[in-house]
Amino acid sequence: MARLRSSGASLRSDPTRVVGLVLLAFFGWLIVAPLFMVFADMLTTQPGDEARTQTGTGAFTDYYLTRAFSSRMSQIIFYRPLMNTLTIASVSTVLALVIGTGVAWLLVRTDLMGRAWLSIGLIIPFMLPAWTFALAWTTLFKNSTVGGQPGFVQGFGLQPPDWLAYGAVPTIVIMTINNIPFVILLVGNALRKLDSQLEEAARMLGARSGLISRRIVVPLMRPAVLSASLLMFADAIGEFSVPYVLGLPVQFETLATSLYRAIGTQQNGMAAVFAAVVMAIGVITLSIDTWMMRESRRYAIIGGKGAMARRSRLGRAQIPAVTLALTLFAVGVVLPLGTLLLSTIMHVPGRFTAENFTFAYWVGRDLPTIALRDGILLSDVFWEAAWNSVRIVGLASLAAGTLGLLVGYIVVRSPWRWLAMALRQITFFPYLVPGIAFAAAFLVLFAQPRGPIPALYGTPWILLLALVADQMPFASRAGISAMTQLGSDVEDAARMVGAGWFQRMRSIIFPIQKGALAVGVLMPFISGIKGVSLFIMLAVPSTDVLTTFSLRLVDYDYTQAANVVVLMISLIALGGTLLINRITGASLAQGLES
Amino acid sequence: MPQIDITHLTKRFGADAPAVDDVSFTVEDGSFTCILGPSGCGKSTLLRMIAGLERASEGEIAVDGTVVDGPRQGLFTPPETRGVGLVFQSYALWPHMTVEDNIAFGLKVQRMSTQARKARVAEMIETLQIGGLERRYPSQLSGGQQQRVALARTLALAPKVLLLDEPLSNLDAALRLHMRAELARLHREFGTTIVFVTHDQWEAMTLATHIAVVSEGRLQQMGTANDIYDRPAHRFVAEFIGNPQINIFEAGSAMARKLGTDMTVAWRPETVTLADVGLPARVRAVLPTGGSWIVELDLPEHRAPLLMSTNRRPDIAPGQAVTIAPPTELHLFDAGGQRHASDPISHPLEALTQP
Numbered sequence: 001m002a003r004l005r006s007s008g009a010s011l012r013s014d015p016t017r018v019v020g021l022v023l024l025a026f027f028g029w030l031i032v033a034p035l036f037m038v039f040a041d042m043l044t045t046q047p048g049d050e051a052r053t054q055t056g057t058g059a060f061t062d063y064y065l066t067r068a069f070s071s072r073m074s075q076i077i078f079y080r081p082l083m084n085t086l087t088i089a090s091v092s093t094v095l096a097l098v099i100g101t102g103v104a105w106l107l108v109r110t111d112l113m114g115r116a117w118l119s120i121g122l123i124i125p126f127m128l129p130a131w132t133f134a135l136a137w138t139t140l141f142k143n144s145t146v147g148g149q150p151g152f153v154q155g156f157g158l159q160p161p162d163w164l165a166y167g168a169v170p171t172i173v174i175m176t177i178n179n180i181p182f183v184i185l186l187v188g189n190a191l192r193k194l195d196s197q198l199e200e201a202a203r204m205l206g207a208r209s210g211l212i213s214r215r216i217v218v219p220l221m222r223p224a225v226l227s228a229s230l231l232m233f234a235d236a237i238g239e240f241s242v243p244y245v246l247g248l249p250v251q252f253e254t255l256a257t258s259l260y261r262a263i264g265t266q267q268n269g270m271a272a273v274f275a276a277v278v279m280a281i282g283v284i285t286l287s288i289d290t291w292m293m294r295e296s297r298r299y300a301i302i303g304g305k306g307a308m309a310r311r312s313r314l315g316r317a318q319i320p321a322v323t324l325a326l327t328l329f330a331v332g333v334v335l336p337l338g339t340l341l342l343s344t345i346m347h348v349p350g351r352f353t354a355e356n357f358t359f360a361y362w363v364g365r366d367l368p369t370i371a372l373r374d375g376i377l378l379s380d381v382f383w384e385a386a387w388n389s390v391r392i393v394g395l396a397s398l399a400a401g402t403l404g405l406l407v408g409y410i411v412v413r414s415p416w417r418w419l420a421m422a423l424r425q426i427t428f429f430p431y432l433v434p435g436i437a438f439a440a441a442f443l444v445l446f447a448q449p450r451g452p453i454p455a456l457y458g459t460p461w462i463l464l465l466a467l468v469a470d471q472m473p474f475a476s477r478a479g480i481s482a483m484t485q486l487g488s489d490v491e492d493a494a495r496m497v498g499a500g501w502f503q504r505m506r507s508i509i510f511p512i513q514k515g516a517l518a519v520g521v522l523m524p525f526i527s528g529i530k531g532v533s534l535f536i537m538l539a540v541p542s543t544d545v546l547t548t549f550s551l552r553l554v555d556y557d558y559t560q561a562a563n564v565v566v567l568m569i570s571l572i573a574l575g576g577t578l579l580i581n582r583i584t585g586a587s588l589a590q591g592l593e594s
Numbered sequence: 595m596p597q598i599d600i601t602h603l604t605k606r607f608g609a610d611a612p613a614v615d616d617v618s619f620t621v622e623d624g625s626f627t628c629i630l631g632p633s634g635c636g637k638s639t640l641l642r643m644i645a646g647l648e649r650a651s652e653g654e655i656a657v658d659g660t661v662v663d664g665p666r667q668g669l670f671t672p673p674e675t676r677g678v679g680l681v682f683q684s685y686a687l688w689p690h691m692t693v694e695d696n697i698a699f700g701l702k703v704q705r706m707s708t709q710a711r712k713a714r715v716a717e718m719i720e721t722l723q724i725g726g727l728e729r730r731y732p733s734q735l736s737g738g739q740q741q742r743v744a745l746a747r748t749l750a751l752a753p754k755v756l757l758l759d760e761p762l763s764n765l766d767a768a769l770r771l772h773m774r775a776e777l778a779r780l781h782r783e784f785g786t787t788i789v790f791v792t793h794d795q796w797e798a799m800t801l802a803t804h805i806a807v808v809s810e811g812r813l814q815q816m817g818t819a820n821d822i823y824d825r826p827a828h829r830f831v832a833e834f835i836g837n838p839q840i841n842i843f844e845a846g847s848a849m850a851r852k853l854g855t856d857m858t859v860a861w862r863p864e865t866v867t868l869a870d871v872g873l874p875a876r877v878r879a880v881l882p883t884g885g886s887w888i889v890e891l892d893l894p895e896h897r898a899p900l901l902m903s904t905n906r907r908p909d910i911a912p913g914q915a916v917t918i919a920p921p922t923e924l925h926l927f928d929a930g931g932q933r934h935a936s937d938p939i940s941h942p943l944e945a946l947t948q949p
Contacts, residue, residue, distance in 0.1 A: 489682045490687075492647050492682070493680070493686040496748070497747075498700065498703045498751075499674070499699070503703065508688060511690045512689060512690055
């Protein structure tokens with residue numbers, strides 16, 4: 001009896017274990033189960049495929065694997081998309097790395113003119129959805145291979161070749177532009193923390209600057225550079241929106257678009273194969289990163305209070321350097337956003353005559369288009385989609401942020417190390433899984449009722465849950481790092497005066513962590529608003545959101561209207577990011593590194 | 595009566611050596627007891643177990659004769675119902691609440707009426723002399739003010755036992771003296787039993803009525819300040835307490851043999867005096883410490899300098915030959931570090947003057 005009473009009292013005042021186990025079960029269901037189902041689907045006969053596999057539904061089969069890896073079709077349906085994926089991922093990673101590292105050095109280590117402004121301006125592409133650039137590109141370079149409205153270049157009477165308009169080249173260029181800010185942030189931050197005294201010590205010993213770079217700076221920067229490139233590569237493997245917009249006209253397929261097409265044509269088994277391959281590449285890449293980070297920690301000498309980054313004088317190189325930086329800003333920000341903006345106020349793209357300009361696509365009435373009679377800002381469909389986006393993504397981010405802080409709490413406070421480890425790993429796992437594969441996994445798991453859970457497909461719930469799962473890596477990292485910095489004293493002190501667990505959470509932990517919570521909510525919100533793959537797979541017309549709305553407008557060839565929506569999405573993402581910076585006072589780079 | 599009985603208390607974290615290892619002692623009702631030991635000795639774990647923030651692995655803690663933690667019987671009273679207050683070393687003030695809110699929080703949790711709560715908060719603010727700071731946030735307070743708020747927050751609930759974690763260590767020298775007096779006053783006024791932990795012997799000696807010396811998770815000695823200073827029960831206690839540190843002649847060393855014992859000998863620096871006859875030595879250095887002096891003496895048979903401390907300015911210079919008076923208060927410890935005889939031994943002059 002006494003034992004019962006004592007454990008009951010301790011459950012009320014310290015339910016860390018119980019909460020931890022509940023969280024573990026929840027994430028097992030939300031994250032592990034869908035991924036497990038993907039592998040199951042890959043190896044069992046899917047409904048409708050009985051004749052092909054010559055087994056019953058649900059029986060084991062290697063049909064899908066064989067078809068993908070070693071059939072007459074393999075070259076077209078698997079190997080070519082795989083090569084395309086690897087090519088665009090590696091080339092864009094290397095290009096972004098080379099350009100981004102150079103610019104980071106200019107911004108952090110030289111007296112580059114206007115570097116304060118440039119270091120904000122050059123980061124902007126990172127805050128914009130990648131497919132913004134894809135749409136801008138088509139608006140500029142679209143040719144007559146595809147019907148509909150002409151591109152700007154066509155408007156000048158030129159015909160851009162297919163290789164410039166669609167496929168690998170524009171995809172690589174866009175992914176490079178989108179990733180350069182990521183390199184600037186990560187490498188720039190590492191450069192900033194690199195103590196100049198390390199270089200000065202070498203200089204005192206007579207080393208020339210070439211030698212110092214080679215023997216001191218480069219080796220010390222290597223972990224940051226490699227880590228940035230692996231993260232970019234893993235991200236690029238799963239990139240869906242850019243090849244989706246630019247690849248279609250020339251049948252340029254990547255693993256992500258193949259996966260989408262397989263789902264669209266009811267080939268769940270093949271979709272599972274693509275998802276598994278994308279996941280495998282992601283897991284391998286990030287395991288390499290984790291392993292290298294562990295290696296590099298051994299000589300983590302960077303930092304220290306006295307650390308100071310001295311700037312080199314550019315001298316006569318000032319003009320070319322500034323020109324380079326401004327060009328990058330023009331190509332990465334001014335050109336795409338300007339093109340989109342311009343396209344939305346012109347009836348016919350590329351014709352610069354006075355009567356061709358109009359604000360009708362923003363605020364017009366009685367437009368000549370069939371499905372859209374009003375300008376976007378006056379259209380109910382837009383505001384409904386915007387409200388759906390904000391509501392679904394907002395709710396998901398709120399849930400993710402709160403869960404992230406709870407995960408942080410359990411990871412730091414749990415008396416069981418295995419539980420802390422398991423939660424940390426599971427919540428990080430979606431990072432290894434590209435959104436498109438994750439969405440496929442969710443479709444597999446929640447398309448039909450399972451146990452007490454009804455079929456969620458077609459409801460906002462599936463989207464909401466997928467968003468929560470997809471954003472848990474950011475949210476749980478934010479939560480863990482915030483909780484690690486908060487000693488247990490403040491909570492123990494509340495406990496000593498008799499505050500129960502829920503009261504401690506409500507009155508002590510959450511109020512103290514409200515800054516961290518805001519970041520843990522806003523980061524997922526921005527990345528959710530920008531995202532495409534989850535929405536395109538899981539949203540149905542009843543839950544129209546901004547992303548699907550704009551892609552539908554693209555399909556209808558309502559380019560101007562589509563671009564208005566995209567600009568609005570960019571505006572939300574940009575505003576949100578600036579809001580985070582305002583709230584935390586910390587730079588985005590610190591958020592990325594935690 | 596809030597007396598705390600600790601019996602065979604052990605705490606293990608994982609497979610490592612226990613943080614607290616079979617500790618037994620009694621905190622007398624109304625006493626001001628200090629748990630003293632070097633950092634990492636398990637003293638904070640011990641305090642957290644008394645508070646109820648850690649659960650014992652073995653043994654028992656009883657407050658007022660009621661077992662509050664007894665793993666064998668499956669008894670455990672959570673901290674909130676133990677009637678024990680704890681002031682953290684970092685003070686752990688909630689940074690998002692004002693001073694007033696910090697103090698009132700516990701009262702709110704206990705569902706005290708608004709009126710009574712206000713009165714109690716005002717009373718605590720008056721007692722701890724922090725009037726005028728009610729609306730400030732912890733970050734706007736000095737270290738000493740923060741500590742007063744932390745004390746007020748804890749004392750507001752009138753705990754039977756007050757636990758303090760390193761109460762003076764975060765304060766500067768002037769404030770330490772002041773808070774020392776303040777804590778003594780609170781002890782008198784509230785009449786509570788106070789237990790505090792510290793690694794600072796000055797803090798322990800000046801505040802505590804009783805001191806429990808802990809090292810490597812074990813209780814080495816429990817007694818009054820004078821007890822443990824005059825009759826250290828263990829070699830560790832002799833070495834840990836006293837400034838400058840006690841002189842040690844290891845068992846079997848030339849000096850120990852000369853003093854006529856096969857045990858380890860310890861000799862307090864303040865009982866070392868100069869005389870006309872005795873041990874020949876040479877002055878190595880004279881170090882003024884402000885009001886007192888430490889003299890380092892070279893003995894022919896001993897490598898480390900013999901320390902002598904004195905409150906009178908020594909009229910000697912480095913290099914000068916002197917003679918040390920035969921020791922009158924030596925402590926002897928056996929190979930296991932246990933004290934040999936209950937009283938400090940003295941030595942006949944002949945033993946030393948023999949060649």
